[in-house]
Amino acid sequence: MKKAKRTPIEARAAEIADVEGLTRLYTYRNAYAQTLQLPFQSTEIWRKRLMTNDETQHTLVAIVSGELVGNLGLTRLVRPRRAHVGEIGMAVRDDWQGKGVGSALMRSAIDLADNWLGLRRLELRVHADNARAIALYRKFGFEVEGTHRAYALRDGVYVDSLSMARLIEGPRIISASRKANAHPGVQVHKI
Numbered sequence: 001m002k003k004a005k006r007t008p009i010e011a012r013a014a015e016i017a018d019v020e021g022l023t024r025l026y027t028y029r030n031a032y033a034q035t036l037q038l039p040f041q042s043t044e045i046w047r048k049r050l051m052t053n054d055e056t057q058h059t060l061v062a063i064v065s066g067e068l069v070g071n072l073g074l075t076r077l078v079r080p081r082r083a084h085v086g087e088i089g090m091a092v093r094d095d096w097q098g099k100g101v102g103s104a105l106m107r108s109a110i111d112l113a114d115n116w117l118g119l120r121r122l123e124l125r126v127h128a129d130n131a132r133a134i135a136l137y138r139k140f141g142f143e144v145e146g147t148h149r150a151y152a153l154r155d156g157v158y159v160d161s162l163s164m165a166r167l168i169e170g171p172r173i174i175s176a177s178r179k180a181n182a183h184p185g186v187q188v189h190k191i
């Protein structure tokens with residue numbers, strides 16, 4: 001049997017031109033209800049967020065067939081003793097959930113965090129009943145660390161939230177060998 005062709009999902013940095021797509025994404029009920037966004041947000045809010053993004057904030061978007069269908073924000077914490085930590089928040093448009101968009105965004109964010117920013121700990125909070133999100137985070141190595149009771153107001157009720165985090169060891173150090181008889185080229189040290 002012929003395999004169904006998969007639509008490619010592109011993850012890239014958000015641009016100012018994405019304000020309409022980002023605003024639209026968070027008009028979908030599940031996308032705003034399961035995050036900490038509000039209904040009825042104007043495009044100005046997203047424009048301001050994108051304009052004030054600095055080097056600690058990485059806003060990724062997922063594009064399928066030219067349409068913005070997902071968003072992930074990775075923020076590096078600025079306090080010196082928390083500088084190894086990144087916080088993640090994300091959402092996929094309701095009509096695109098369960099189709100691999102969240103996984104594509106998370107894969108890109110983890111590559112950025114592990115291999116380019118050198119972060120050792122990624123953390124996030126998720127509503128305790130959000131099974132799909134929790135499954136996605138577990139798939140990428142996040143573990144539950146605790147429960148925040150009555151953490152956020154969602155559709156008229158206060159709901160619990162879980163803290164989840166993913167820890168990794170530091171990057172390897174690759175240095176030129178000084179020993180005469182050492183393996184030529186480079187040496188890899190684990191720290």
Ligand SMILES: CC(C)(COP(=O)(O)OP(=O)(O)OC[C@H]1O[C@@H](n2cnc3c(N)ncnc32)[C@H](O)[C@@H]1OP(=O)(O)O)[C@@H](O)C(=O)NCCC(=O)NCCS
Nearest residue numbers: 034090091092097098099100101102103126132133135136
């Ligand atoms: C949570 C969310 C980001 C996940 O993104 P997604 O594109 O829907 O997820 P994926 O299709 O990549 O699926 C990821 C994993 O979730 C699991 N999953 C999918 N649908 C599920 C469901 N209905 N119930 C439980 N787990 C499910 C699967 O294990 C899947 O892994 P697999 O592809 O190896 O089978 C997305 O559904 C979403 O935006 N939901 C609304 C907003 C939200 O919850 N944001 C997160 C706030 S913390």
